[in-house]
Amino acid sequence: MTNQRYGQFCGLARAAEIVGQRWTLLILRDLSVGPRRYSDLLAGLPGIPTNTLAGRLKELEEESLLARAVASEGERSIVYGLTPRGKELIPVLDALSRWGAGGMRSPREGEIVTTASLVAALRVAAGDGIAPKAWNTRYTIRVGDVEINVIMRDGIIMVGPGAAEDPDLVITAGPQIRDLLAGELDAVTAIKSGAVQLEGDPMLLERFAEVLRVPYSPFAPVSLQ
Amino acid sequence: MTNQRYGQFCGLARAAEIVGQRWTLLILRDLSVGPRRYSDLLAGLPGIPTNTLAGRLKELEEESLLARAVASEGERSIVYGLTPRGKELIPVLDALSRWGAGGMRSPREGEIVTTASLVAALRVAAGDGIAPKAWNTRYTIRVGDVEINVIMRDGIIMVGPGAAEDPDLVITAGPQIRDLLAGELDAVTAIKSGAVQLEGDPMLLERFAEVLRVPYSPFAPVSLQ
């Protein structure tokens, strides 16, 4: 499977030959959350053909963006994880993610939220990952049947898949969570309108919305000059 | 021409639907240098089929990343230029470019340097675009038959296509210019080895190499954990 080449001695062209292939960016996004098995990736990327996934994983391994490893002793299952070279790409994925989110308003027909997409979105929203030191809070965020956690601890924000243990606040929302992160919907309105449902202290949603904030640039079609 | 979709309500997925198509990133790179005509783009992207270019331009216009305009009064030619939404993508292109450059060593068989690729590379190398205020210098850089200019003025670095007017230094080099920017080749060695030829004060190359510097991360294939 010889990658298509652009024939230019250019960093962007080289990058495009790798990440410009269909599904590759989403595979990398899923792996950016943590090492995953083949079947995890397949489940997190609805619509990807199995041969395409297998081919991409092989190519990305050849490019040293990811490595395969046996999950644990005795297990037959294989996990794929990003190498340092692959991890270098995470800030770029996040920048692209932020740009793409600026063009999003509401889900199109049939669009879903996956665990990795929600983790990536909140990782972007967390920005530099710094919160006030005193805010030690554990959040679980539910969108559909997806659950992720956001932990603020000692001034650091961590985002990961799965519910938080003993959460201080459980936030259940639909795609409108995007508007909350975008600052287009404030916490009070979100609660009143029913856009989010809470289990726990509602004040903790204010902190959440204050720290996890994507300053999407306003997007208006314009003409040149 | 209905774009392939990923079916996920995710910024990265939306971005990938647009910029993940073949040739799109390079078209945007060329336009990031400035507005260009159809034939300029065709010439700067050797190998692109005309129908692909036409199709991409149409899609990118629909997505409001670029706009078409009549070049100047009376002219029949059309120029394509980035909209603000398209320009928001330039820092992302630069980040991707930098990442890709980290995996580059020497040109592969048949790889060429184009005007836009060289401008983009030096724009990345210029980083935040700041130089010492006293360094008012005009450079012309030649690689093959490509000529671009780098102007340092009042602490600002500007990079553009075409030779500089009345340059203080003309730098002629091959692909080894990449090593100079990467800091893997210092100015003195570059001159002695003949990797670069100069017309003007050789000391000005030191300034050039000092300010235009891409801190590529070392790249070594490794295994997981």
Add this chain to the structure above:
DNA sequence: CTGGATCCTCAACGATACTG
């Protein structure tokens, strides 16, 4: 000459079935 449109071919992608 610029700015495409058309046609044909072929490699890559997509869907499904199947296997060690």
Add this chain to the structure above:
DNA sequence: CAGTATCGTTGAGGATCCAG
């Protein structure tokens, strides 16, 4: 669970042609 195998479909590649 982790992929191959098979086969149909789509989009890219390449050449040519055409209108303003």
